[in-house]
Amino acid sequence: MTDYKGVLIYGEVIEQKVTTITQELINTGRKLSDDPNQPLSLLLIGENIQQAANEAIFLGADRIYTAAGASFTESLPEHYVVVISDVCKQIAPSIILFAQNDMGRDIAPRLAARLGAAICMDCVKLTIDPDTKALFQSKPVYGGNAIAVWTSENYQPQIITMRPRATAPAELNTSRKGEIIPVTVEVDNSMIKEKLLETVKEDIKGIRLEEAKVIITGGGGIGGSEGFQLIQELAQTLHGTVGVSRVPCDEGWMPASLEIGQTGHMVSPALYIAVGISGAPQHLAGCSGSKCIVAINKDPEANIFKEADFGVVGDYREVLPSLIEKCKALFSL
Amino acid sequence: MNLIVCVKQIPDPEIPPAKFKLDTESKHVTPPEGIPPVMNPYDEQAVELALRLKDKHGGKIKILSMGNEASASAVKHALAMGADEGIVLIDKAFEDSDSFSTAYILSQAIQKVRDYDLVLCGRQAADWDEGLVGSIIAENLSLPLVTLVEAIDVADGELNVKRVILDGYQVYSVPTPAVITVSNEVGQCRLPSGWGIISASKKQIPIWSASDIDADLSQIGAVAARKKLVKLFIPVQERKCEIIGGETAAEASAKLADRLRKTGII
Numbered sequence: 001m002t003d004y005k006g007v008l009i010y011g012e013v014i015e016q017k018v019t020t021i022t023q024e025l026i027n028t029g030r031k032l033s034d035d036p037n038q039p040l041s042l043l044l045i046g047e048n049i050q051q052a053a054n055e056a057i058f059l060g061a062d063r064i065y066t067a068a069g070a071s072f073t074e075s076l077p078e079h080y081v082v083v084i085s086d087v088c089k090q091i092a093p094s095i096i097l098f099a100q101n102d103m104g105r106d107i108a109p110r111l112a113a114r115l116g117a118a119i120c121m122d123c124v125k126l127t128i129d130p131d132t133k134a135l136f137q138s139k140p141v142y143g144g145n146a147i148a149v150w151t152s153e154n155y156q157p158q159i160i161t162m163r164p165r166a167t168a169p170a171e172l173n174t175s176r177k178g179e180i181i182p183v184t185v186e187v188d189n190s191m192i193k194e195k196l197l198e199t200v201k202e203d204i205k206g207i208r209l210e211e212a213k214v215i216i217t218g219g220g221g222i223g224g225s226e227g228f229q230l231i232q233e234l235a236q237t238l239h240g241t242v243g244v245s246r247v248p249c250d251e252g253w254m255p256a257s258l259e260i261g262q263t264g265h266m267v268s269p270a271l272y273i274a275v276g277i278s279g280a281p282q283h284l285a286g287c288s289g290s291k292c293i294v295a296i297n298k299d300p301e302a303n304i305f306k307e308a309d310f311g312v313v314g315d316y317r318e319v320l321p322s323l324i325e326k327c328k329a330l331f332s333l
Numbered sequence: 334m335n336l337i338v339c340v341k342q343i344p345d346p347e348i349p350p351a352k353f354k355l356d357t358e359s360k361h362v363t364p365p366e367g368i369p370p371v372m373n374p375y376d377e378q379a380v381e382l383a384l385r386l387k388d389k390h391g392g393k394i395k396i397l398s399m400g401n402e403a404s405a406s407a408v409k410h411a412l413a414m415g416a417d418e419g420i421v422l423i424d425k426a427f428e429d430s431d432s433f434s435t436a437y438i439l440s441q442a443i444q445k446v447r448d449y450d451l452v453l454c455g456r457q458a459a460d461w462d463e464g465l466v467g468s469i470i471a472e473n474l475s476l477p478l479v480t481l482v483e484a485i486d487v488a489d490g491e492l493n494v495k496r497v498i499l500d501g502y503q504v505y506s507v508p509t510p511a512v513i514t515v516s517n518e519v520g521q522c523r524l525p526s527g528w529g530i531i532s533a534s535k536k537q538i539p540i541w542s543a544s545d546i547d548a549d550l551s552q553i554g555a556v557a558a559r560k561k562l563v564k565l566f567i568p569v570q571e572r573k574c575e576i577i578g579g580e581t582a583a584e585a586s587a588k589l590a591d592r593l594r595k596t597g598i599i
Contacts, residue, residue: 073498077480102498106480109465113433113472118559121463136563141461142362143346145353148461149564193477194507197493201501214599238599249520256518257500262462263517265499271598281350282459292598293572294589300576303350308574312589318582326590327599 004156006038008093009061010084012072012103013044013052021099023059023169025162028126029097030060030170032135035128038094043087045069045080050180057178059170064180065091072103073199078192081110086185088115093157095135100161112159118152119159122262124166139163144262144281164210164266165289202257207241209258209265214240214273217260217287220247221276221297221316228254230320231275237327243267245274245283261286275316279304296320334392334487334509336383337452338416339439339466340376342400342407345369346459353567360565362460372407375455379515380411381522382485383453390487393417395446399427399438405538412533413525419536420446424543429555436469438553441546443474450509451492456481456516464514471512479505481516 007029011022018026026042033040042061044053046069053064067083069075084107088096096111098104100122112119124147125138134151137160141148152158209215216235218228228242235242242258243265249256260267261283268289275296277283284307287293295308298315305311312319345368354363364370372380383394394416398404401423408419422442430438443452452474454467471478483502484495496503497516507513525533543550551557577592579585593599 073503077478102481105464106468109468110472110478112465113436113469119432119463119465120560121457121465137560139462140568141565142344142353143459143462145350145567146355146362147564147566147568148562150560151563152560155559194479194505194511197504197506199498199501199503246517249518252520256497256520263456271593279350280347282346292593292596294593295574305574305576306350306570307572309572310589310592311574311576312582312585313576313578314582314585319586322583323586323590326587330590330594330599 002092002156004092004094006041006093007033007095007097008041008043008088008091009097010103010107011042011044011052011056012099013046013049016048016051018052018055018059020169021101021162021164022056024164024167025097025099026056026059026061027170028162028167032095032126032128036133039063041065041091041093043067043084045083046071053180055172058172058174058176060173060176062178064178066180066182067185074196076192076194076196077106077110078194079187079189080107081114082187083185085111085114087183088157090183096157096159098159098161100163104161108159108161115157117157117159118155120150120152121161122163123160124163126160140281140285142281144285165268209241209243209260209267212241212267212269214238214271215243215260215267215269215287215290216240216273216275217243217245217277218248218254218275219245219277219283221278222248222253223276225253227316230316230324234273234320234324234327237324237331238271240269240271245277246280274304274308275320277304278302279307334386334390334451335449336386336392336394337443337446337449338376338379338383338394338396338411339452339454339470340380340396340398340407340411341373341458342370342398342404343373343458343460345371346374355565355567357564357566360562370403370406372410373455373458373460375457375459375515375517377455377522378517378519379453379455380414380416382482382515382519384415384523386485387415395420395449397422397439397442399430399435408538409533410525412536413529414523415529419538420541421538422541422546426543426548426550426554429558430553431558431560432463432465433469433559434553434557436466436473438546438548439466440470440473441548442541443470445541445546452476452510452512454512454514456514467512467514474512477507477511478513479507479511480514482513483516483518485513
């Protein structure tokens with residue numbers, strides 16, 4: 001029997017820095033490792049990752065495994081699965097953490113199948129049951145209408161993907177010490193049947209949704225693509241950016257790349273203005289981390305009002321022009 | 334091209350949150366009164382993508398669904414949309430299967446169908462929101478897999494598939510047979526035509542049991558489940574909404590702007 005121990009995080013690096021979600025995973029992983037006093041390991045795949053490896057130690061990881069390879073969007077998922085499963089077999093972690101993003105959604109299920117592991121996707125909270133020491137995994141289900149708490153007592157390892165912004169990032173402590181362990185995994189690429197022909201990153205006009213301080217989001221109540229001009233104008237006035245809920249994407253009024261929700265972007269701006277949005281839980285999943293939510297909807301019964309801090313009941317065609325005017329006046333003071 | 338689409342019947346996810354009820358004792362969601370269950374919308378988009386491929390390149394679409402007698406209505410809906418055949422997998426032994434067992438059952442059924450080029454699954458089911466089954470089927474059958482696919486085309490005997498990523502997309506070339514999971518960017522699905530509904534109603538939908546697919550009983554049902562549900566609850570709403578009123582929309586929005594300004598939000 002393998003003796004499974006500790007936590008392994010799959011860490012992501014952008015421009016030589018550990019990503020925010022990885023910092024969040026380190027925070028979560030640290031808490032899980034401290035209780036039974038087990039090692040917190042982090043695996044990084046990429047080039048030029050030395051600096052990020054040091055940063056991860058300062059953030060709380062004990063052992064950093066580094067493997068060479070192209071970035072996730074420039075390589076084949078199968079390549080990553082082979083490398084990660086090989087590392088998992090070498091170090092036998094009890095818990096494996098991924099982010100619930102492009103990478104985690106794709107890799108974690110394949111890895112679970114290959115390792116014979118248990119898996120829980122899109123968790124928002126992990127706790128250790130004080131009596132049984134079992135790991136309780138909380139995740140939104142039914143589009144966020146409910147929360148399910150799962151446990152996998154008899155299965156090792158346990159793979160978990162964590163929803164971004166579910167926990168605070170770990171704090172940097174430059175006195176922390178750790179070990180960087182380079183690993184080499186031979187991947188037989190001739191065994192991989194799929195080929196990556198191209199990766200196209202769209203030019204982000206303006207501010208990235210994840211980094212925006214102000215987001216104005218339009219929903220089905222906007223009624224068509226023309227109505228988004230008002231949304232755009234309010235966004236410009238407030239130095240924010242535009243998001244959309246599911247309906248405008250499905251109807252083709254706005255590009256699906258702007259979708260906020262469970263299946264789109266997860267955002268946490270200081271101000272989130274939801275216009276003509278009913279407030280389906282699957283949309284709220286993407287914006288509930290916002291500091292202040294304002295709802296503008298002509299239906300006073302709309303669910304969005306239950307999840308907002310401020311609400312205006314009215315037709316956006318009447319509310320937005322005067323809101324834009326008033327904001328411009330306030331800003332010119 | 335022969336396509337298999339795996340679909341699941343679930344409680345209608347579009348119901349207003351106020352109508353969503355569950356029993357915390359039994360840890361089950363209470364089906365909303367008077368609202369019939371539907372095909373998982375993400376699976377419906379998988380059917381839609383299969384139909385788009387068939388429209389362009391021809392072929393046959395077979396629908397597989399594991400569940401109960403009611404699941405036949407999800408299969409019928411897919412047939413009415415334009416799929417050719419359907420099979421439902423029903424057995425007492427299938428009950429309480431987790432994603433691994435479900436994927437195992439579907440994989441066994443897919444192997445029994447034998448003649449296929451592509452298996453399509455929705456990105457996740459809108460009930461438990463995991464997104465595992467399609468990927469595990471690919472692993473079980475040792476087939477190439479591309480997840481979160483928005484569009485498929487055929488070029489030089491291989492599939493060209495467009496995979497959605499957060500800030501753009503990727504294009505993969507995949508030999509058949511293969512598995513793909515379908516992303517919600519597929520958008521609106523076609524409505525069944527009158528003729529489609531009539532022809533679907535006339536089609537027989539065979540039922541396959543555990544023995545029909547030669548299922549190993551130790552791999553399915555509650556005994557094989559890799560995780561247990563400890564608790565199921567409706568989260569409490571944390572925000573309290575202050576409705577800002579006014580005689581006119583202009584007055585209300587002016588008050589809103591003042592309020593946001595005073596609290597330092599803008």
